[in-house]
Amino acid sequence: MDIIFTLTLNGLAIGMLFFLLAAGLTLVFGLMDVLNFAHGGLFVWGAYTGLWVYSLSSNFWIGVLGAIVAGLLIGAITELFIIKPVYGNHVQQILITLGFLLVLSELIKVVFGADIKAVQPPSYLDGNFALGDLTIIKYRLFLIVMGLFVFILTTYILKKTRIGLIVRAGVINKEMVQALGINIRLVFMAVFMVGSAMAALGGFLFVNYSGTAFPELGIEYGIFAFIVVVIGGMGSFSGSLLAAILVGLAQVYFQYYLPSLAIAVNMILMTAVLLLRPQGLFTTRGVSTK
Amino acid sequence: MTALLKVDQVDTFIDQFHILQNVSFDVQPGEVTVLLGRNGAGKTTTLRTIMGLNSAKSGSVMYKGEEITKLPAYQIARKGIGYVPEDQGIFGDLTVGENMRVAMQKEDDATKERMEWVLNLFPDLKTFWNKAGGQLSGGQKQMLSIARAYLNENELLLIDEPSKGLAPIIVEKVMDSIQQMKEKTTIVLVEQNFYMASQIGDTFYILDDGTTVHSGSMDELKTNEELKKKYLGIA
Amino acid sequence: MKQLNKMQLSTWVYLLISVLLAVVPFVYDNLSMLFLIVQIFIFGIFAMSYDLLLGYTGIVSFGHAMFFGVGAYGVSIVLERSEEPTMAVVILGTIIALGIAAVISFIAGILTLRLKSHFYAMLTLALAGLFLAAAEKMRDLTGGSDGLLFTVPEFFKDRTNLYLLCLSSLVVIFFLLRRVTNSPLGRVLVAIRENEQRTMSLGYKIFPYKLIISVISGVVAAFAGVLYAISIRFIDTTVFAVDVTLDALLMTIIGGVGTLIGPVIGAGLIEYAHHFLSSELADVHWIFERWVILFGTVYILAVIFFPKGIVGSIQGFVNKRKIKKQEQFDKKQSEKDELAG
Numbered sequence: 044m045d046i047i048f049t050l051t052l053n054g055l056a057i058g059m060l061f062f063l064l065a066a067g068l069t070l071v072f073g074l075m076d077v078l079n080f081a082h083g084g085l086f087v088w089g090a091y092t093g094l095w096v097y098s099l100s101s102n103f104w105i106g107v108l109g110a111i112v113a114g115l116l117i118g119a120i121t122e123l124f125i126i127k128p129v130y131g132n133h134v135q136q137i138l139i140t141l142g143f144l145l146v147l148s149e150l151i152k153v154v155f156g157a158d159i160k161a162v163q164p165p166s167y168l169d170g171n172f173a174l175g176d177l178t179i180i181k182y183r184l185f186l187i188v189m190g191l192f193v194f195i196l197t198t199y200i201l202k203k204t205r206i207g208l209i210v211r212a213g214v215i216n217k218e219m220v221q222a223l224g225i226n227i228r229l230v231f232m233a234v235f236m237v238g239s240a241m242a243a244l245g246g247f248l249f250v251n252y253s254g255t256a257f258p259e260l261g262i263e264y265g266i267f268a269f270i271v272v273v274i275g276g277m278g279s280f281s282g283s284l285l286a287a288i289l290v291g292l293a294q295v296y297f298q299y300y301l302p303s304l305a306i307a308v309n310m311i312l313m314t315a316v317l318l319l320r321p322q323g324l325f326t327t328r329g330v331s332t333k
Numbered sequence: 334m335t336a337l338l339k340v341d342q343v344d345t346f347i348d349q350f351h352i353l354q355n356v357s358f359d360v361q362p363g364e365v366t367v368l369l370g371r372n373g374a375g376k377t378t379t380l381r382t383i384m385g386l387n388s389a390k391s392g393s394v395m396y397k398g399e400e401i402t403k404l405p406a407y408q409i410a411r412k413g414i415g416y417v418p419e420d421q422g423i424f425g426d427l428t429v430g431e432n433m434r435v436a437m438q439k440e441d442d443a444t445k446e447r448m449e450w451v452l453n454l455f456p457d458l459k460t461f462w463n464k465a466g467g468q469l470s471g472g473q474k475q476m477l478s479i480a481r482a483y484l485n486e487n488e489l490l491l492i493d494e495p496s497k498g499l500a501p502i503i504v505e506k507v508m509d510s511i512q513q514m515k516e517k518t519t520i521v522l523v524e525q526n527f528y529m530a531s532q533i534g535d536t537f538y539i540l541d542d543g544t545t546v547h548s549g550s551m552d553e554l555k556t557n558e559e560l561k562k563k564y565l566g567i568a
Numbered sequence: 569m570k571q572l573n574k575m576q577l578s579t580w581v582y583l584l585i586s587v588l589l590a591v592v593p594f595v596y597d598n599l600s601m602l603f604l605i606v607q608i609f610i611f612g613i614f615a616m617s618y619d620l621l622l623g624y625t626g627i628v629s630f631g632h633a634m635f636f637g638v639g640a641y642g643v644s645i646v647l648e649r650s651e652e653p654t655m656a657v658v659i660l661g662t663i664i665a666l667g668i669a670a671v672i673s674f675i676a677g678i679l680t681l682r683l684k685s686h687f688y689a690m691l692t693l694a695l696a697g698l699f700l701a702a703a704e705k706m707r708d709l710t711g712g713s714d715g716l717l718f719t720v721p722e723f724f725k726d727r728t729n730l731y732l733l734c735l736s737s738l739v740v741i742f743f744l745l746r747r748v749t750n751s752p753l754g755r756v757l758v759a760i761r762e763n764e765q766r767t768m769s770l771g772y773k774i775f776p777y778k779l780i781i782s783v784i785s786g787v788v789a790a791f792a793g794v795l796y797a798i799s800i801r802f803i804d805t806t807v808f809a810v811d812v813t814l815d816a817l818l819m820t821i822i823g824g825v826g827t828l829i830g831p832v833i834g835a836g837l838i839e840y841a842h843h844f845l846s847s848e849l850a851d852v853h854w855i856f857e858r859w860v861i862l863f864g865t866v867y868i869l870a871v872i873f874f875p876k877g878i879v880g881s882i883q884g885f886v887n888k889r890k891i892k893k894q895e896q897f898d899k900k901q902s903e904k905d906e907l908a909g
Contacts, residue, residue: 078686129871133686137686142864142871145864150861212427215424218406218418219418219422221405221406223485224438225435262810266694269690311698
């Protein structure tokens with residue numbers, strides 16, 4: 044019982060990180076039909092910028108803020124200079140965003156150094172506490188709370204605000220939104236920046252969880268974002284939360300019970316979904332054929 | 334009388350295909366101008382070009398004496414042109430209310446007044462306010478799309494084949510409502526259903542192979558059997 | 569007729585260059601330079617196999633490294649397990665490696681080629697990731713992250729032999745692939761790349777074509793992997809890394825997509841610049857050690873501004889001039905006709 048509880052809690056925590064990483068990707072894909080392979084680059088930049096600010100200020104929350112600001116800024120740069128010139132051309136998008144991922148990862152080495160960095164979360168989030176017979180690691184609980192907070196906040200914005208309404212309408216029919224007098228390019232930009240900020244936040248929270256930061260983080264974990272997005276259904280925001288939790292749990296359980304399959308399990312899951320149910324597991328809407 | 338909308342020698346390409354060749358027509362304020370012609374004659378592309386959804390390669394589109402040819406679609410919409418596409422363009426996952434709200438640029442009294450007016454015109458929309466747009470019937474979708482296009486201070490509505498795929502009794506209803514909209518706004522209507530077009534229209538233009546070939550008043554066309562036969566396939 | 573002459577002419581030019589390159593090891597015996605050129609040949613082959621996919625079908629694969637790795641591991645494992653590394657063992661290893669690559673590319677092709685471009689890119693990325701993970705896990709076979717060290721027959725230890733082998737492989741494969749791309753098959757492929765829907769509406773079933781190309785491409789990539797393993801005599805799991813795919817991508821884009829010769833030139837440029845930047849200029853300033861930034865930036869700019877790459881842009885320029893000349897010629901001709909009339 045103990046082990047099931049620990050594994051589930053851990054799976055949920057990792058799932059929340061995957062959710063933060065994937066949420067922006069799925070929104071951007073749904074709204075703009077752009078698959079951003081550079082998304083992992085935001086993850087690693089968020090991690091390093093957050094750590095830098097955190098070490099300067101000795102305040103974890105200012106680090107969180109730093110990561111978010113870095114995500115917004117780099118997101119804006121990516122949208123303007125990388126995505127915009129190749130808008131509407133899938134092959135070029137794939138090629139260029141992957142190139143940008145490389146550049147972003149390599150720039151980390153220039154700016155912050157190529158070595159692996161040790162990371163320590165603040166003392167009040169470190170360690171564990173007992174709940175009856177169960178031991179709970181504080182930071183994992185914190186991750187779950189943070190993930191849910193971001194999910195609820197974003198869901199609220201999507202459901203209750205005008206900009207959210209426009210985003211939801213844009214996912215369904217961009218052209219009609221424009222014909223109703225809305226400048227969708229601005230909306231794209233905003234969504235891209237917010238999605239990037241989520242990935243950056245995810246990166247910072249992740250390195251505090253794993254205890255180490257290294258420049259290839261983005262390339263290594265970017266693939267999880269794609270797995271989650273595919274499983275959840277491309278463009279489905281709530282789908283990405285469910286898929287992220289599924290992927291997180293699968294990861295943790297397989298690592299414990301069948302470690303030799305742990306790396307493969309999620310990729311196999313994605314392959315199966317792509318081949319059998321390309322619209323994703325958690326969506327009722329079909330994929331657009333455009 | 335100066336034209337509200339003036340389309341002058343417009344050429345539009347989609348990929349490498351030359352869809353519109355030298356399309357010209359005028360829309361007089363307060364009138365319903367009907368674009369007629371066979372499938373593939375370029376009627377939809379004409380509306381899309383006016384709206385900025387397809388870009389004209391040459392020629393000009395003037396609205397209220399102002400050049401709007403190269404403007405992006407959202408700016409054209411803000412100038413006061415509403416668009417009801419062939420597929421109605423309903424946001425299926427959004428409720429009827431949300432569909433309306435997306436279209437509302439302002440929340441002032443004038444907009445509220447318009448809202449009230451269209452909801453009186455289409456009481457169904459009020460009934461199904463919280464229903465998802467995708468679950469409406471074909472006729473209700475059409476009404477929602479027209480109502481939505483009217484919400485802003487639009488002086489011109491571009492309506493693409495409102496009768497398409499609807500049962501005759503529903504077509505009557507939609508036709509009625511367009512008749513009433515006519516009191517409020519100028520309309521460019523693309524229509525295959527000649528009966529409907531002839532009931533509502535004031536002026537007609539016939540498109541054939543991507544170019545305007547004939548024009549005149551609707552009353553003229555009603556009696557011109559030769560023209561009807563040649564371009565519209567009506568015996 | 570004219571077209572044929574042009575083909576023949578370029579064939580002679582390529583053959584002449586090949587002969588000149590073949591003389592190099594006899595007149596210039598800087599070992600590290602020869603080694604670098606061998607790497608250029610090998611990656612030239614690999615990049616051509618990538619160009620076959622990207623340039624002739626418009627498929628973006630992020631998993632091309634898996635074929636390279638399968639080739640490299642195939643021959644390495646056979647060599648490492650053999651009692652004595654004879655030529656026969658190398659040939660056997662190569663055949664096994666290419667056979668496995670063919671089977672894998674066939675299965676992967678059947679599974680994935682029907683997907684839209686971004687799904688395809690993602691799935692190939694994941695597949696290559698699986699191979700990387702498998703190579704790390706199957707330590708008994710692959711040596712895991714420690715890699716495999718093995719000996720090769722004496723013949724391959726001689727730099728000149730290796731050089732000539734790789735050069736002739738490059739030349740033969742280049743001409744074979746040019747054959748494929750200039751055949752009716754090749755023309756259908758270009759049509760697919762230009763407009764998939766239209767090609768389909770012309771009645772071509774495009775899937776079998778894509779599958780054939782994907783298998784040829786996989787086998788050629790595996791062969792490059794075989795040569796790579798033999799030339800280094802050591803391999804580890806990095807042959808499956810995304811970087812390997814990216815190298816091919818970079819070479820293809822910078823050299824010129826859909827030109828075959830472009831990727832070879834791209835391979836030369838990038839391998840040389842990599843070598844030059846990291847060994848010579850790195851002492852001047854540490855930023856040159858981060859050559860990926862430079863190449864990544866060049867690559868991004870190329871995708872935006874020169875999507876045809878070096879060779880494609882030159883071809884475009886030449887063609888434009890030809891058309892202009894032809895137009896001028898036509899104009900003069902018509903003026904003459906007018907005068908005569």
